[in-house]
Each structure stands twice: as C-alpha cells, then as structure tokens.
Amino acid sequence: MEKQRIGSDIPPVHAAGLDPAYIPGLVPSGSEVADEADDTALEQGSEATPTDAVPSEEAVVPNAQEDPADEEDDGPVFEVSDRRGAIVADRAGITFRLDEEVAEFGWDEIGAVEIDTPRFGRRFGVTVYMSGRRWFQADVEAPSRGVLKEWAAELDTVLDARFEETEA
Structure with a gap:
C-alpha cells in the first residue's frame, strides 16, 4: 500500500501582507533603528548630560574627511x-x-x-x-x-x- 499525504504539497510561503519585513526597503534597516534608539536615549538623558556625551573635536575631524569622498562617489543622479x-x-x-x-x-x-x-x-x-x-x-x-x-x-x-x- 502506498503512503498518501493529506494536505497540500506546496510549502507555506510568507506573504508580504502578513510580514512587511519580507519586502526589502519597506522596513528601516538595522542602522536606522540604532540611530533612532540613540536619539531617543539622548532625549531621555538630556536632564543629566554627562561630559562624555559632548562630542569632541577629534570626532568631528574624521567626519569632515569622509564627506569629500562621499561627494566624489555621488556620480549621476x-x-x-x-x-x-x-x-x-x-x-x-x-x-x-x-x-x-x-x-x-x-x-x-x-x-x-x-x-x-x-x-x-x-x-x-x-x-x-x-x-x-x-x-x-x-x-x-x-x-x-x-x-x-x-x-x-x-x-x-x-x-x-x-x-x-x-x-x-
């Protein structure tokens, strides 16, 4: 006697209607979520601002160096x-x-x-x-x-x- 399956042979597929993260681009990436979490932490901790939270000039200099490289990479838009x-x-x-x-x-x-x-x-x-x-x-x-x-x-x-x- 041959075994017969009951039900569908097609495996279940996640639908975009049930999971919006299934479609890339609709849900923010992990880095954007981390940035938002940092912003909220800064807003909540603004009452007691430690001196470590103040950006130093050393942190600003690397960002200024990266910006011209990004401008060169822009290319056509x-x-x-x-x-x-x-x-x-x-x-x-x-x-x-x-x-x-x-x-x-x-x-x-x-x-x-x-x-x-x-x-x-x-x-x-x-x-x-x-x-x-x-x-x-x-x-x-x-x-x-x-x-x-x-x-x-x-x-x-x-x-x-x-x-x-x-x-x-």
Whole structure:
C-alpha cells in the first residue's frame, strides 16, 4: 500500500501582507533603528548630560574627511516625480515613492532594471528585479511624450555608471 499525504504539497510561503519585513526597503534597516534608539536615549538623558556625551573635536575631524569622498562617489543622479509618485536613482540605490509609501533598493540587492516607455501614453515605468524571482514596478506620468526619451536616457546613464562600478 502506498503512503498518501493529506494536505497540500506546496510549502507555506510568507506573504508580504502578513510580514512587511519580507519586502526589502519597506522596513528601516538595522542602522536606522540604532540611530533612532540613540536619539531617543539622548532625549531621555538630556536632564543629566554627562561630559562624555559632548562630542569632541577629534570626532568631528574624521567626519569632515569622509564627506569629500562621499561627494566624489555621488556620480549621476536620476529623479523624476509626478503628483503621486517618484522614482529616484542615486548612489544609495533606487527608491520608489507612491503617496506616503517608500521602497528603497540598494545596488547590491538589485539584479536588473527595466525601463518601460510606452508607444502611446505618457507613463514612464521602471521595474526593479531582485534575486529570488521578485520584482517591483513604479510608474510616473511625464508632462509630455518628448520628456519620456530624455528620462530614459538619463536613467540609462545612471544605470550604466552604477552597474559598471559594481562589476569592476
């Protein structure tokens, strides 16, 4: 006699509706949470401020040295928006905004990027493909059809610069 399973053969999958942390970019990263915790600790401890909490000049000097390096690494930046949404590609990665929702994707987690300029219409679409067969899409309405080609060329320049940097 052959054994038969009762129930589904498909393993359970975590859904984004149940776990928002499943979608990268929707939940702040650990460093942002740590920064917020430090800020709250400083606000609560402001009544008795120890001398150790006051930043010294030595701590300020390294930050001043790092800023010019960050400015040199900026490279090309792409930013378009309409009344509801925005698409930004900069040195940190690609950011999609729709109303108050923000999704951020770092260059290290992006597998591919697709630009969609329709034959008819004024919607400029960008699709970010992640590893593990996941993809996310955002659309922005252009003021005119002529702007679509300019936006595609600008985003292509940013993508060329970023993906060449990661390959090198």
